[in-house]
Amino acid sequence: MNPNPKGETVTRRINKTIVYIVCIFLAVLSIFPFWIMFVNATRSTAEIQSGLSLLPSSHMMSNLRVLLDKSFDPIQGFLNSFIISSSATILTVYFSSLSAYGLVTYDWKLRKPFFTFILCVMMIPSQASAIGFYQFMYKIHWTNSFLPLILPAIAAPAVVFFMRQYLLATLSLEIVEAARVDGSGEFKTFNRIILPLMMPAVATQAIFAFVANWNNLFMPLILLTQKEKYTMPVMVSLLRGDIYKMEFGSIYMGLALTALPLFVVYFLLSRYIIAGVALGGVKE
Template sequence: MARIEGVAGQTDDRTRLTIRRVIAYTVLILFTVISLLPFYLLIINATRGKVQTGLQLVPSGNLGVNFKYLLGDTFKENYGNFFRSFFNSIIISASVTVLCVYFSALTAYAIHVYDFRLKKAAHTFILIVMMVPGQASAIGFYRMLKGMTIFGNNGLLDSYIPLIIPAIAAPGVYFFMIQYMSSSLPLEIVEAARIDGCGEFRTFNSIVLPVLKPAFAVQGIFCFVGAWNNLFMPQMLLDSPEKKTIPLILQIMRANINSNPSASDAGAMNLYMVLAILPVIVVYLILSKYIIRGIALGAVKG
């Protein structure tokens, strides 16, 4: 198609580009608002009173009162211990993160560096099980743990072990690690370490691990956030009130709203939610550059 090129055509083109830009920025700002509004409302609601009706866009002065209520006995009775739930969540998430990144790296290292007969079979196996959602075997998992009566009346239920140990076998993190290694871990490093007389296990711990630091940062965040936000498994396995994690407390809040619709603890509930998501937001904002790069890396290479 022939186009008439000239001064008029060029300005026409330029105005069209400007219009497109204006539209693009308007839509982007709209989506920024959509993404941030929930957090804004949450923070505002955390400063509001016990009964919240209607929408409010400016903070109120009840933050201190809500804090006191959150730490007080009434909250403990109705929903659970504030500090205890944070402590539980931190213990579980931190252990999951450490085990998950360390052992996924070790597994990926085994397949990336060594040559052995079952190498490809092991790799394919892990890729296949990566696609099986954990929930598909959850009922068997639950019954199995319940049946382990050598650990007590309720088996291994109501324990943190089945929430933490399975993190050692994380196919998704393995997949990320092996991709990262194939691009950033030259085998020469390993060979040099061998020549210097370094044992295989020590090579991995003291020479390879530092090289993998960036991958650890990204996957560590994802593991931590995944465990921190997890509702399904803790809900399935944990029963004792003192063992409950943050999402389980939120679930109790939800149940209480249902049985008591004129929810009178709205301020404290919203404050609890703000505190529950705050650590994740802070870490995310600090590391967002690496995290966003990591999302695409974990998937198909574009």
């Protein structure tokens, strides 16, 4: 028998309270920068320069008017960013999942060297190949096109690594063998059986890929020179103005408009992540 059940109950409650306090603190710490951004989007430049405020002001519409007066086209920017981000995200998660499936289910001689090569590619920063990539795109006349920003998403080494580790922990090869015995083709097996099983991992990487492509400034700024092709981050980067007339309120408004779709995508896909965590918690 337990000699002191009341003491253990009190200790358990104290530990739970500490965990809740830490989680609430981390949640507030994560939300705080976004809240400041949305608050500053409603404040004037003078109010922003006067100091920090946690309460919204009444200059949201004036900031929006200043933003539109600077040839800022949010509808076109949203459309361009959405086309690039959604297309690149779909290519990233699908082909990375397909590659991971091949690395896990097929036993071939070069499997380990191929996976090692993928890990090596992960260590190369994208900026190191930017000059050569731009020269290649210029020679084939693909500048001012969305294709150079979408097609390279097919090769995403970090996502392949994540998907492979997920499949190693969750996929039973007997399922694949049973599908083959029933006459299912490899692509049919992957699309109808394996991909639904990977949905929590796909949702997680889809969020990361969409956010990374939506916030991408470096390559669009290099490749896109026509205003009608600008993405939202490129448009926001051109709102600086000069040192004598810096409209901070309108800049924060542009940043807020840029961040809104990211919240929408997260809330749409987060339920798959939560479902995957809950499934993993009860799986034997």
